[in-house]
Amino acid sequence: xxxxxxxxxxxxxxxxxxxxxxxxxxxxxxxxxxxxxxxxxxxxxxxxxxxxxxxxxxxxxxxxxxxxxxxxxxxxxxxxxxxxxxxxxxxxxxxxxxxxxxxxxxxxxxxxxxxxxxxxxxxxxxxxxxxxxxxxxxxxxxxxxxxxxxxxxxxxxxxxxxxxxxxxxxxxxxxxxxxxxxxxxxxxxxxxxxxxxxxxxxxxxxxxxxxxxxxxxxxxxxxxxxxxxxxxxxxxxxxxxxxxxxxxxxxxxxxxxxxxxxxxxxxxxxxxxxxxxxxxxxxxxxxxxxxxxxxxxxxxxxxxxxxxxxxxxxxxxxxxxxxxxxxxxxxxxxxxxxxxxxx
Amino acid sequence: xxxxxxxxxxxxxxxxxxxxxxxxxxxxxxxxxxxxxxxxxxxxxxxxxxxxxxxxxxxxxxxxxxxxxxxxxxxxxxxxxxxxxxxxxxxxxxxxxxxxxxxxxxxxxxxxxxxxxxxxxxxxxxxxxxxxxxxxxxxxxxxxxxxxxxxxxxxxxxxxxxxxxxxxxxxxxxxxxxxxxxxxxxxxxxxxxxxxxxxxxxxxxxxxxxxxxxxxxxxxxxxxxxxxxxxxxxxxxxxxxxxxxxxxxxxxxxxxxxxxxxxxxxxxxxxxxxxxxxxxxxxxxxxxxxxxxxxxxxxxxxxxxxxxxxxxxxxxxxxxxxxxxxxxxxxxxxxxxxxxxxx
Numbered sequence: 001x002x003x004x005x006x007x008x009x010x011x012x013x014x015x016x017x018x019x020x021x022x023x024x025x026x027x028x029x030x031x032x033x034x035x036x037x038x039x040x041x042x043x044x045x046x047x048x049x050x051x052x053x054x055x056x057x058x059x060x061x062x063x064x065x066x067x068x069x070x071x072x073x074x075x076x077x078x079x080x081x082x083x084x085x086x087x088x089x090x091x092x093x094x095x096x097x098x099x100x101x102x103x104x105x106x107x108x109x110x111x112x113x114x115x116x117x118x119x120x121x122x123x124x125x126x127x128x129x130x131x132x133x134x135x136x137x138x139x140x141x142x143x144x145x146x147x148x149x150x151x152x153x154x155x156x157x158x159x160x161x162x163x164x165x166x167x168x169x170x171x172x173x174x175x176x177x178x179x180x181x182x183x184x185x186x187x188x189x190x191x192x193x194x195x196x197x198x199x200x201x202x203x204x205x206x207x208x209x210x211x212x213x214x215x216x217x218x219x220x221x222x223x224x225x226x227x228x229x230x231x232x233x234x235x236x237x238x239x240x241x242x243x244x245x246x247x248x249x250x251x252x253x254x255x256x257x258x259x260x261x262x263x264x265x266x267x268x269x270x271x272x273x274x275x276x277x278x279x280x281x282x283x284x285x286x287x288x289x290x291x292x293x294x295x296x297x298x299x300x301x302x303x304x305x306x307x308x309x310x311x312x313x314x315x316x317x318x319x320x321x322x323x324x325x326x327x328x329x330x331x332x333x334x335x336x337x338x339x340x341x342x343x
Numbered sequence: 344x345x346x347x348x349x350x351x352x353x354x355x356x357x358x359x360x361x362x363x364x365x366x367x368x369x370x371x372x373x374x375x376x377x378x379x380x381x382x383x384x385x386x387x388x389x390x391x392x393x394x395x396x397x398x399x400x401x402x403x404x405x406x407x408x409x410x411x412x413x414x415x416x417x418x419x420x421x422x423x424x425x426x427x428x429x430x431x432x433x434x435x436x437x438x439x440x441x442x443x444x445x446x447x448x449x450x451x452x453x454x455x456x457x458x459x460x461x462x463x464x465x466x467x468x469x470x471x472x473x474x475x476x477x478x479x480x481x482x483x484x485x486x487x488x489x490x491x492x493x494x495x496x497x498x499x500x501x502x503x504x505x506x507x508x509x510x511x512x513x514x515x516x517x518x519x520x521x522x523x524x525x526x527x528x529x530x531x532x533x534x535x536x537x538x539x540x541x542x543x544x545x546x547x548x549x550x551x552x553x554x555x556x557x558x559x560x561x562x563x564x565x566x567x568x569x570x571x572x573x574x575x576x577x578x579x580x581x582x583x584x585x586x587x588x589x590x591x592x593x594x595x596x597x598x599x600x601x602x603x604x605x606x607x608x609x610x611x612x613x614x615x616x617x618x619x620x621x622x623x624x625x626x627x628x629x630x631x632x633x634x635x636x637x638x639x640x641x642x643x644x645x646x647x648x649x650x651x652x653x654x655x656x657x658x659x660x661x662x663x664x665x666x667x668x669x670x671x672x673x674x675x676x677x678x679x680x681x682x683x684x685x686x
Contacts, residue, residue, distance in 0.1 A: 154499075159662050162628035166636075206584070209604040209626050211643075241549070243587045244606040261552040263587040283552050285505035293509075300554075319502050 001131045005066045009197055009234035009256050011277050011309035017302060017338030018065035019331050020136070022238075023317030024058035025070045029324055031057050041086045045071050046117045052124035059133055061324060062331045066134050066197070069122050069190070073140030073201055076186055077149055079114035080106045080178065096152035096160070100171045108181045111189040118186075119193035126194040137195030139187050141202035141239070142179040142220040143213075146172070158207045165216055172216060180220045184227045191231045198228055199236040200254070206241030213245050221252045229253070236279055240316055246271040260315035261286075266304040277309035284314045287326040294326070298333045307342050344474045348409045352540055352577035352599050354620050354652035360645060360681030361408035362674050363479070365581075366660030367401035368413045372667055374400050384429045388414050389460045395467035402476055404667060405674045409477050409540070412465050412533070416483030416544055419529055420492055422457035423449045423521065439495035439503070443514045451524045454532040461529075462536035469537040480538030482530050484545035484582070485522040485563040486556075489515070501550045508559055515559060523563045527570045534574045541571055542579040543597070546659075549584030556588050564595045572596070579622055583659055589614040603658035604629075609647040620652035627657045630669040637669070641676045650685050 004018035026032055032054050036044055044050050051070045059067050074091050078084040085092040097103060112119065125135055140148075143161075148154075150161040165172045187198050205217055225235045237249060238258030249257045250272050259268045259280035268278060286297055301312070312334045318327060347361035369375055375397050379387060387393050394413045402410050417434050421427040428435040440446060455462065468478055483491075486504075491497075493504040508515045530541050548560055568578045580592060581601030592600045593615050602611045602623035611621055629640055644655070655677045661670060 156497075157627070157659075157662055159628055159664070162626070163631050166628060166632045206605065210607060212626070241584045241605065244610070262549065262584065264553055267587070283505070283555070284500070285502055285509060288506050289509045316500075319500055321502070 002065055002133050005311060006134055006197060006234065008309060008311050009236065009277055011275075013308065015339060016335045016342065017305075017307070017310055017312050019312035019334040020064045020066040020068065021058065021062070021318050021327060021330070022314055024062065024064060024068065024327070025054045026318060027320040028318055028322040028327070029057055029061065031061070041072070042084070045075060048117055048120035048124050051117070051121035052128050055121065055125040055135070056128045059129060062328050063335075064133070064331055066136050067125060067129055068136040068138060068199070069118065069125060069195065071118055071121070071138070073138070073145060074148060075115060075118065076139060076179075076182055077145055079109040079111075079186075080182055081109075082106065082149055090154050091148060093149060093152045097146075097149045097175065098160070098164070100168070100174075103171055103175045103178065106175075106178050108178055111182075111186045115186060115189070119189050122190055122193040122195055134196035135194055136236075137187060137190030137198040139183045139198070139200060139224075141200050141205060141217065141224075141237075142176045142183065143208065143217040144202050144204045144239075145179055146175050147204045147207070149175070158204065162207075165212065176216065176220045180223055183224055187224065187228050188231055191228070191233050195233065197234050197236065199238055199258075200224060202237065202239035202242070205239035206245065208245075210245060210248065213248050218248050218251060225253045229255070236311075238279065243268065250276055256309075256311060258313065262315070264304055265301060265310070269305070277311065278305060279311040279313050281313070281315045282330070284316055284318055284322070287314075287318065287322045287330060291329060294330065295333050295337070298330065299337050302334070302337055302341055307338070312338070345408055345476050348654060349477055349540060349577065351652060351654050352579065352620055354618075356651065358682060359678045359685065360648070360650070360653055360655050362655035362677040363407040363409040363411065364401065364405070364661050364670060364673070365657055367405065367407060367411065367670070368397045369661060370663040371661055371665040371670070372400055372404065374404070384415070385427070388418060391460055391463035391467050394460070394464035395471050398464065398468040398478070399471045401670075402472060405671050406678075407476070407674055409479050410468060410472055411479040411481060411542070412461065412468060412538065414461055414464070414481070416481070416488060417491060418458060418461065419482060419522075419525055420488055422452040422454075422529075423525055424452075425449065425492055433497050434491060436492060436495045440489075440492045440518065441503070441507070443511070443517075446514055446518045446521065449518075449521050451521055454525075454529045458529060458532070462532050465533055465536040465538055477539035478537055480530060480533030480541040482526045482541070482543060482567075484543050484548060484560065484567075484580075485519045485526065486551065486560040487545050487547045487582075488522055489518050490547045490550070492518070501547065505550075508555065519559065519563045523566055526567055530567065530571050531574055534571070534576050538576065540577050540579065542581055542601075543567060545580065545582035545585070548582035549586075549588065551588075553588060553591065556591050561591050561594060568596045572598070579654075581622065586611065593619055599652075599654060601656065605658070607647055608644060608653070612648070620654065621648060622654040622656050624656070624658045625673070627659055627661055627665070630657075630661065630665045630673060634672060637673065638676050638680070641673065642680050645677070645680055645684055650681070655681070
């Protein structure tokens with residue numbers, strides 16, 4: 001198996017820099033759109049054969065060093081009993097969590113019973129990939145999931161989730177506890193099914209001030225990280241706009257911290273220290289640059305990151321209008337320049 | 344006149360820490376909603392008597408140390424010839440700028456002819472306030488205004504503006520040039536009408552990587568800052584999610600750099616150095632905290648900022664559901680604790 005990604009996550013030497021792309025199984029790929037046309041987004045998540053197929057697609061087309069299981073962070077929220085609608089405009093949760101009673105109503109589900117289709121998709125993806133590259137499992141971080149649950153969808157000011165934190169902190173902590181209790185066995189199930197590394201997505205973690213992050217996010221993320229590491233897999237912790245929270249990210253104990261494009265990787269490394277690997281951090285829109293400029297940016301990131309403990313990725317998900325050839329060129333460029341920098 | 348704000352902007356000693364609140368003239372105030380009910384948002388901006396009145400309202404109710412002229416950053420964009428619709432859901436620009444020809448069509452307006460109502464509102468606000476506190480003039484930064492112009496409104500991924508930067512950089516620079524040529528005389532007009540300090544709002548500046556900020560934003564913001572400083576007024580430069588861009592913010596030459604709540608002020612000061620004043624940085628949603636906790640957060644910010652060169656503010660605009668009494672308590676607390684910390 002190509003184990004570059006697993007080796008880089010553990011800061012072991014690799015022949016070149018491993019690369020995968022957030023949302024690599026997605027709408028920018030015609031072969032994804034073809035399968036997606038047959039069903040809904042949630043239908044695709046819940047049909048293991050189709051989910052496994054779209055999981056494998058970017059490995060075939062782009063030559064990335066890992067496959068991330070096709071799913072959605074909100075699958076766990078639905079399994080807790082909160083109705084979920086996913087469409088191309090983003091998620092909508094028609095019965096948002098606002099009160100202590102709303103939190104009481106949420107269940108801590110048995111992952112096999114309620115999310116077994118994710119495990120099955122991982123098993124089928126592993127078979128389909130025939131051990132060519134590792135499979136990444138994932139979940140959302142408690143704060144980010146809670147933000148969706150309380151806001152009822154995306155948000156601009158995160159006023160509802162923050163009001164919950166500030167006005168009803170005990171209720172908020174009970175919500176985070178239930179989420180954490182759901183997510184740990186959910187990720188462990190993914191590992192048992194064959195995921196060789198897991199990523200915790202804290203997309204909205206950067207909305208919190210350092211003190212609020214320490215109170216409402218760090219303890220829960222740390223628990224997830226440590227419980228998963230105990231199963232033997234490395235853990236990636238990723239968020240956006242979190243550059244001022246890197247000391248706290250380090251304290252989660254994650255093997256790898258994902259960086260967005262707002263910070264240069266060498267600056268991030270200064271805060272994270274030598275024991276943490278980094279993932280990132282090209283601006284997803286840089287895939288619209290002319291090839292020669294894209295190549296210069298890739299090389300700059302490789303130079304700043306150094307050869308050890310770096311997983312190349314975008315700073316956030318690839319966008320639907322991206323040309324798949326540009327994504328392919330990115331992967332080829334990372335592999336070529338990463339190898340050149342090791343000579 | 345209460346000149347605390349002007350003195351703090353120049354890092355001169357003050358008896359206590361000055362405070363104002365972004366969007367302090369806004370929907371959370373019943374007396375604002377009463378006037379707003381009489382006209383549209385743009386109608387309010389363009390009726391000097393009404394604009395002056397809502398400008399003065401928060402000074403009367405909250406006791407803030409400055410009044411910011413009631414207007415909108417997109418007034419300048421409309422004056423350049425781009426149709427603008429403003430409603431409570433946010434701005435909508437039905438004819439977004441996408442091509443070289445679209446940029447050609449934009450004018451560099453005479454500010455007195457096209458935005459004279461802003462100058463008149465400032466004159467009337469000055470009269471209404473009777474020199475009790477200074478009036479803040481403002482504009483949007485070229486990148487942030489261009490983002491609205493190209494996206495046609497708010498955005499999540501800023502894909503259209505970034506594609507313009509990456510695919511047609513010359514067109515982007517021509518757009519930024521036209522914006523800068525519009526904004527400098529526009530702000531100078533505001534100063535001539537009586538604004539004693541100005542703020543440049545770069546709300547989306549933090550969407551850029553450090554290298555793109557240096558190419559597409561810094562040169563234009565610097566030019567605005569220096570031209571305005573030449574008129575004798577201090578300049579505040581504010582953005583969100585810009586904590587990793589503080590070295591670049593410093594290079595704009597602004598007297599004051601605004602910080603959001605994502606970074607502790609003392610950490611920001613370490614990067615900005617002793618010659619730059621800071622503004623901020625309470626999370627706007629912290630106004631929903633119980634009073635005793637709000638007070639603890641205010642005191643922590645005052646402690647971290649130190650007594651010299653700090654203007655207290657929120658890290659972004661106050662939200663409509665905020666209780667005006669909470670805003671009033673904030674102002675009172677800043678003044679009381681700021682004075683206590685100087686004893």
